[in-house]
Amino acid sequence: MSNCQISITFDRPDRIYFGGETVRGVVKVNVQEDTKGNGIRLTHLWRTHGRGNAESGPEAVVLLAPAQQLIAGEQMEFAFEVIAPTYPVTYRGQLIFLDHYVRADVDVPWARNPWTEEEYILRPGLQPSQMTGSREQVISLKPPAPEAGVVGKIILWLVVIVLLGTVAAFALFLLPIIAAVGVYLWLRKMAVAARTGNVEVSMPHRIVAPAEPWPVSIHFTPRKSFQVNRICLQIVGKETATAGSGSNKTTTTHELFSEQFILRDGGLLMAGETVDEKLVVPFPDTRAFSLDQANNTIKWTAEVRIDIPRYPDWVITESLQVVPIEFLGDQAKLPNGTTGSSRTTWSAELPTWSSGSDNEDDDEDVTGDEDVTGDDESADEQVKEREITPRDVSEKDVRSSTAPEIPGSDVRSFPVSTTIQQLVQQLGSVGRNNNLRAEIIAESSERSYEVSVVIDRIVSSLGTVSLGEADTNGKTVTGKISGTEQAIEVAATEDSSEELEGFRRGDTWTAEVKVLAWDSLYSRLRSVQV
Known part of the structure; x- marks a missing residue:
C-alpha cells in the first residue's frame, strides 16, 4: 500500500493551454500512514511515446513542501503555477506522440516515492525566442544546452580526437571505394549539367x-x-x-x-x-x-x-x-x-x-x-x-485516385451497410472521392457495428481528436479491422479503460461502435464505442 494518495486537478476542465500561458492547478496529498517525507515536488515536462525510444524535454521542478513528518489521515493541498513552454506543442500522430505532463511526488527515504502524473494539451501560442524573423533557413527550436565545464570540454575533445583517428584508419582501407563513388557522382553531375x-x-x-x-x-x-x-x-x-x-x-x-x-x-x-x-x-x-x-x-x-x-x-x-x-x-x-x-x-x-x-x-x-x-x-x-x-x-x-463510375451521383445507390466489412468495401469502391465517402459515412452514422480491432496502439483519449460523443477520460484504440487492411480509430468509453489495460499490440479487441468520420491524413475510420 502506498504511503500517500496524490491527485492533480487543473483549473481548466478541458486542460487546454497555449504556449506561454500559466498552467494552474491544485495538488492534493492524502497521507495513508505515518512516514518521513523529504519534500513534496512538482515536475513539469514534455515527453514522447510511441514506436520510438521515449525522449523528454527539460524538467522544471517546484518544491511544494519542505521535508517534514507526514501523519496518517493528514490531507494537504498545494496550489501550483507553471509556465507552459512555447514548443513543442502536443502532437498525436501515427508513430509519434508528444504530450505535456505535470507530475507530483513525495520524496520518501529508502522507499519508492508515491507519485501521480497528469497530462494537459499544449496549443500554439507565443513565438519561441529562437524565432528571429528570418524564414530563409531552418532553425533549431531546442533550448540551448548548458555549457560544459573545463573538464567536460577536455573529455569531449579527447573523444573527438579518438573518433577522428579511428575514422582515418578505416578510411585508408576504404579510400579506393570512396574515390570510385566520388568520381561516379561527379561524372553523373557533369553529364546532367552538360x-x-x-x-x-x-x-x-x-x-x-x-x-x-x-x-x-x-x-x-x-x-x-x-x-x-x-x-x-x-x-x-x-x-x-x-x-x-x-x-x-x-x-x-x-x-x-x-x-x-x-x-x-x-x-x-x-x-x-x-x-x-x-x-x-x-x-x-x-x-x-x-x-x-x-x-x-x-x-x-x-x-x-x-x-x-x-x-x-x-x-x-x-x-x-x-x-x-x-x-x-x-x-x-x-x-x-x-x-x-x-x-x-x-x-x-x-x-x-x-x-x-x-x-x-x-x-x-x-x-x-x-x-x-x-x-x-x-x-x-x-x-x-x-x-x-x-x-x-x-x-x-x-x-487509382479516380473514382469508378457509380450509378448516379447519389450515395443512396449504395445500400446502408449492415456490417463493418461491407462499409469498408463501399468506402474502397469510391476511391478518393471525398464527397461520396462523406455521404456513405453520414448514411451509416446512425447504425452501430460490431468491430474486431487488431490493436496497434492504446492511448488516452484526452486531446487525441474531438469526437463529440467520446469520453475524454477513456482510451483511444488504433489498429486495423480484423480480416482487412482498413485502419480504424475507436474512442472507447471510460468503462472500458480497465479492460483495455490488459491488451497489448497485436491483440484483438471487439466492441460495438458508431462510425463518425473519415481521417484523410491517415486514411482511417474514426469511431466511438457505444
Missing part, C-alpha cells in the same frame, strides 16, 4: 506555416536541346521513430504526406531558350509540425526534379521547417487573410487534418492566377496564369 546548364531553384521560405501560399521557382538555360517528361515539385512529410540501440535498433517510417506539383509539362527544351517557371502552391494544412529529436523526428522536404527520359534526372532536395502560423506573426498570411498575429487563440476543438491530395472537392482547380497574398508580393505577381496540378508520385496512384 544538358541543363546552371540550374537555379528559389524557395524563399524554408520555414513554412500550414495552408499558407508557398512560392517556388526554377530558372535555367539548356546547353543542349533535350526532352523532359516533366519538371515537378514534390512535397513530402514523414514521421521517423527509432527504437532500441546498437544491433537491436530498428527504425520505422510513416509517410504523412506526399504530393507532386507540375512546374512544367513534358516536351522539348531548346538549347539557349531560357526556362523560367514560377509557382505558388498551397502548403499542406497539417498539425504535423517539424520535430527534430534523436529518436523521434517529423521531417518535411521539397524536391525539385527535371525528369529526363532514359537519362539521369536533375534533382535538388531541400529541408523545410513546418511551424504553427502563430510562430510567424504577420510574416505568414493565409488565403482568407488570417495571419499569425490574428490567431491569438485556438478553438478547443481540434480541426480535422487534411491532405492536400485529398481535397473536399476533387474537381476543384487551383490556378496560378488566383489572388494569393503572401509576404513576397512581387513573386506572386509573376506567377504564370496556368493550372497548378497536384499529382501523386506514381502513375498507379494517379489511376
Whole structure:
C-alpha cells in the first residue's frame, strides 16, 4: 500500500493551454500512514511515446513542501503555477506522440516515492525566442544546452580526437571505394549539367506555416536541346521513430504526406531558350509540425526534379521547417487573410487534418492566377496564369485516385451497410472521392457495428481528436479491422479503460461502435464505442 494518495486537478476542465500561458492547478496529498517525507515536488515536462525510444524535454521542478513528518489521515493541498513552454506543442500522430505532463511526488527515504502524473494539451501560442524573423533557413527550436565545464570540454575533445583517428584508419582501407563513388557522382553531375546548364531553384521560405501560399521557382538555360517528361515539385512529410540501440535498433517510417506539383509539362527544351517557371502552391494544412529529436523526428522536404527520359534526372532536395502560423506573426498570411498575429487563440476543438491530395472537392482547380497574398508580393505577381496540378508520385496512384463510375451521383445507390466489412468495401469502391465517402459515412452514422480491432496502439483519449460523443477520460484504440487492411480509430468509453489495460499490440479487441468520420491524413475510420 502506498504511503500517500496524490491527485492533480487543473483549473481548466478541458486542460487546454497555449504556449506561454500559466498552467494552474491544485495538488492534493492524502497521507495513508505515518512516514518521513523529504519534500513534496512538482515536475513539469514534455515527453514522447510511441514506436520510438521515449525522449523528454527539460524538467522544471517546484518544491511544494519542505521535508517534514507526514501523519496518517493528514490531507494537504498545494496550489501550483507553471509556465507552459512555447514548443513543442502536443502532437498525436501515427508513430509519434508528444504530450505535456505535470507530475507530483513525495520524496520518501529508502522507499519508492508515491507519485501521480497528469497530462494537459499544449496549443500554439507565443513565438519561441529562437524565432528571429528570418524564414530563409531552418532553425533549431531546442533550448540551448548548458555549457560544459573545463573538464567536460577536455573529455569531449579527447573523444573527438579518438573518433577522428579511428575514422582515418578505416578510411585508408576504404579510400579506393570512396574515390570510385566520388568520381561516379561527379561524372553523373557533369553529364546532367552538360544538358541543363546552371540550374537555379528559389524557395524563399524554408520555414513554412500550414495552408499558407508557398512560392517556388526554377530558372535555367539548356546547353543542349533535350526532352523532359516533366519538371515537378514534390512535397513530402514523414514521421521517423527509432527504437532500441546498437544491433537491436530498428527504425520505422510513416509517410504523412506526399504530393507532386507540375512546374512544367513534358516536351522539348531548346538549347539557349531560357526556362523560367514560377509557382505558388498551397502548403499542406497539417498539425504535423517539424520535430527534430534523436529518436523521434517529423521531417518535411521539397524536391525539385527535371525528369529526363532514359537519362539521369536533375534533382535538388531541400529541408523545410513546418511551424504553427502563430510562430510567424504577420510574416505568414493565409488565403482568407488570417495571419499569425490574428490567431491569438485556438478553438478547443481540434480541426480535422487534411491532405492536400485529398481535397473536399476533387474537381476543384487551383490556378496560378488566383489572388494569393503572401509576404513576397512581387513573386506572386509573376506567377504564370496556368493550372497548378497536384499529382501523386506514381502513375498507379494517379489511376487509382479516380473514382469508378457509380450509378448516379447519389450515395443512396449504395445500400446502408449492415456490417463493418461491407462499409469498408463501399468506402474502397469510391476511391478518393471525398464527397461520396462523406455521404456513405453520414448514411451509416446512425447504425452501430460490431468491430474486431487488431490493436496497434492504446492511448488516452484526452486531446487525441474531438469526437463529440467520446469520453475524454477513456482510451483511444488504433489498429486495423480484423480480416482487412482498413485502419480504424475507436474512442472507447471510460468503462472500458480497465479492460483495455490488459491488451497489448497485436491483440484483438471487439466492441460495438458508431462510425463518425473519415481521417484523410491517415486514411482511417474514426469511431466511438457505444
